[in-house]
Amino acid sequence: MPDKKAMALAAGSYLANHPEEILRALKNAFGLRVGLPLDALRFLAGEIKGKKAPKDLRLVAVPPGIRASAVVNLAGTEVRAGATVFVEDVRLDASEVLFELRLADVEMKLIDDASDSPVATLLKSGALDLSKPGNLAAFMPKRPAMLVDAKDDRIVIDLRKHPKLAGNAKADRMLSIVTAFLTLRAIQTDTDHLDLVLKLLPHGVDGAMESVRGVL
Numbered sequence: 250m251p252d253k254k255a256m257a258l259a260a261g262s263y264l265a266n267h268p269e270e271i272l273r274a275l276k277n278a279f280g281l282r283v284g285l286p287l288d289a290l291r292f293l294a295g296e297i298k299g300k301k302a303p304k305d306l307r308l309v310a311v312p313p314g315i316r317a318s319a320v321v322n323l324a325g326t327e328v329r330a331g332a333t334v335f336v337e338d339v340r341l342d343a344s345e346v347l348f349e350l351r352l353a354d355v356e357m358k359l360i361d362d363a364s365d366s367p368v369a370t371l372l373k374s375g376a377l378d379l380s381k382p383g384n385l386a387a388f389m390p391k392r393p394a395m396l397v398d399a400k401d402d403r404i405v406i407d408l409r410k411h412p413k414l415a416g417n418a419k420a421d422r423m424l425s426i427v428t429a430f431l432t433l434r435a436i437q438t439d440t441d442h443l444d445l446v447l448k449l450l451p452h453g454v455d456g457a458m459e460s461v462r463g464v465l
Contacts (some may be wrong), residue, residue, distance in 0.1 A: 259292050273442075281447040285313075302421060307331075313437035314353075320360060326368040332382065336436040337403070342451070343425040343460065344410040346435075353402065355379040429460035433443040 264270055268301035270286065277284050287308055296304040303319035310316075311333050318331025324392070331354075356379060359369055371377060377385065383399040385393070394412070398405035414420050428451070435446040450457055 255296065256293075258341055260289070263288065277444070281449060282366070283445040283447065285445070286441040286442055287438075288441075292418075305329075310438040310440050310442075311465045313441055314351075315443060316354070316436050323357075324366070324368050326364055326366045328368070328372070329356075329360065331356050339433050339435055341433045342428045344409070346414075346424070347397070348406050348408075350406065351405045352382045352404065355382045425460055425463070429457040 250326060267286070273284060287301065287310060291306070291308055294303075297303070297306075298313035298339055299351065303321050304332070305316065306319040306404045308315060308317055314333050317327055317330065318334040320327055320329050333353045335351040335353065337351050338347075340347040341396070357372055357377075361369075379385075381401045383401050383403050386396060386399040387402055389396075394407055395406050395410040396413070397407045397410065408414060409424075429451060432448050433447040435443060436438060437446065452460070
């Protein structure tokens with residue numbers, strides 16, 4: 250877990266050096282947007298520790314998407330994997346937390362070109378069609394339940410199907426109440442920020458009240 254004290258100090262230092270972020274946040278609030286500076290996301294990524302954690306994570310805005318790359322261990326072989334991610338659709342309500350992603354410019358580069366591991370041999374052969382990552386994900390040996398669809402350059406993930414959330418009554422109630430009043434409509438970037446675009450009362454006041462009565 251990231252160190253909370255380090256996060257607080259970093260946030261304070263960032264705001265001191267970028268006072269315009271406060272004005273931007275106030276302006277975004279009226280437009281129902283929450284902007285996350287990419288520098289903050291890079292800092293959080295750098296705080297992720299662990300033997301299996303990705304290394305040297307890089308984030309670059311490619312509006313309206315974001316390019317992410319990191320060094321990962323793939324079956325014992327280190328590669329730099331990267332892709333430009335576009336969030337094509339978001340559906341957040343009581344029954345699903347769904348994100349439809351389009352992946353472009355997918356690449357995997359060996360850290361050690363001299364490696365002769367099975368993964369290295371496969372990458373060197375060019376047998377993998379990285380232009381259609383969805384097709385590769387669809388045939389994963391241990392496909393996670395939250396990967397609900399994958400084809401060509403698109404991947405659809407429903408976080409409600411994650412083992413820790415599926416069938417969790419407390420999470421169901423909380424999600425029902427929150428999404429009755431506020432939901433996420435889109436995720437996009439500008440040159441320096443990742444913006445979460447919100448929607449107030451997606452089903453109107455009557456719909457919100459009905460959802461709350463159904464939960465209570």
